[in-house]
Amino acid sequence: MTDRTYTVALMGNPNTGKSTLFNVLTGLRQHTGNWPGKTVTHAEGECRHRGALYRIVDLPGTYSLYSNSADEEVARDFLLFQRPDVTVVVVDATALERNLNLALQVLEMTDRVIVAINLMDEAKKKGIHINTKKLAAKLGVPVVPISARNREGIDALLDTVDAMAHGRIHTTPLSIRYSPEIERGIAKLLPLVKELMGDTHPARWIALRLLDGDASLLQALKQPPQRLIKEGNAYACCGSVKSV
Amino acid sequence: MAPAKYCRLSDTKPGDRFRIEKVDVPDPVLKRRLLDLGFVPGGEVKVGQRSPLGDPTAYRVCGTTIALRKEESDYIYGEKIHHD
Ligand SMILES: Nc1nc2c(ncn2[C@@H]2O[C@H](COP(=O)(O)OP(=O)(O)OP(=O)(O)O)[C@@H](O)[C@H]2O)c(=O)[nH]1
Numbered sequence A: 001m002t003d004r005t006y007t008v009a010l011m012g013n014p015n016t017g018k019s020t021l022f023n024v025l026t027g028l029r030q031h032t033g034n035w036p037g038k039t040v041t042h043a044e045g046e047c048r049h050r051g052a053l054y055r056i057v058d059l060p061g062t063y064s065l066y067s068n069s070a071d072e073e074v075a076r077d078f079l080l081f082q083r084p085d086v087t088v089v090v091v092d093a094t095a096l097e098r099n100l101n102l103a104l105q106v107l108e109m110t111d112r113v114i115v116a117i118n119l120m121d122e123a124k125k126k127g128i129h130i131n132t133k134k135l136a137a138k139l140g141v142p143v144v145p146i147s148a149r150n151r152e153g154i155d156a157l158l159d160t161v162d163a164m165a166h167g168r169i170h171t172t173p174l175s176i177r178y179s180p181e182i183e184r185g186i187a188k189l190l191p192l193v194k195e196l197m198g199d200t201h202p203a204r205w206i207a208l209r210l211l212d213g214d215a216s217l218l219q220a221l222k223q224p225p226q227r228l229i230k231e232g233n234a235y236a237c238c239g240s241v242k243s244v
Numbered sequence B: 001m002a003p004a005k006y007c008r009l010s011d012t013k014p015g016d017r018f019r020i021e022k023v024d025v026p027d028p029v030l031k032r033r034l035l036d037l038g039f040v041p042g043g044e045v046k047v048g049q050r051s052p053l054g055d056p057t058a059y060r061v062c063g064t065t066i067a068l069r070k071e072e073s074d075y076i077y078g079e080k081i082h083h084d
């Protein structure tokens, strides 16, 4: 038995099968909750694999983390303040181009990412072949093909989650190079951000958001939402109805 | 302003196909949102149905249907794709 619970966040575009995967992983033993102050609901549940306990969090589907809708702020704040042990980005195998936008954004925030390519059955039907090895090499993180509705690939996904949670996987997330002007700005801000925030937050990402004038992020950093402060243990303040 | 040879996405009709040349939005947050929704230069849009009240309109872009209001599609410039 392990002595701690690992947090696994499910992220992805709307309608990519996150909740389907969530239900497969948690066996429908979900606690749903309404985050105070937001109209957005999220679900969390538990999953046991190879003796370890995982807290699975189903985040709202978003196309981005930067457009400042309530859903996107919930997802962004969760990554930023909860810092899940593993973030699984669930992407639609039949619309990779669209879905990878969010995946790249997540890779800028955390290196503990697994890309789960869902709806592989649908892709097969449409004659779409995905070279997951090549994609994993390009993204610098594990890529696991699944079909959540048919419960295919779930064990492989959980094994990868297990390996990442226990520090057995070293990732090299694709880091986007911006124009020289932006890179100069990042370089200038980086030491200041690090001094202010320490090592607990993704400094390059925060510098980028500052350059972008992301007022919503500044607000969140000034006042980390109470419910998301790690020490407070989010369980307690989620107001979740436990319906085991 | 985008050059006059481009038309706005809001000027298209259901059934039209449109190639995006420029997303020229004064509000950076809206610009970001449109790009994130898949309205990127070079991208192709298929114009779907208009809601009964005339707004919003459904657009098929990057494999998904997205509804935009006129004050959003006004900022997306490009050209209609004609079939031969
Ligand atoms: N063919 C196929 N369909 C799937 C698969 N996984 C999920 N679906 C279907 O995709 C649809 C969306 O699934 P959800 O689990 O609700 O997607 P979601 O990502 O939670 O959606 P949002 O919460 O709206 O972002 C449902 O109709 C599912 O049955 C799969 O592996 N194959």
Ligand SMILES: [Mg+2]
Binding pocket: A018, A019, A020, A061
């Ligand atoms: Mg869902």
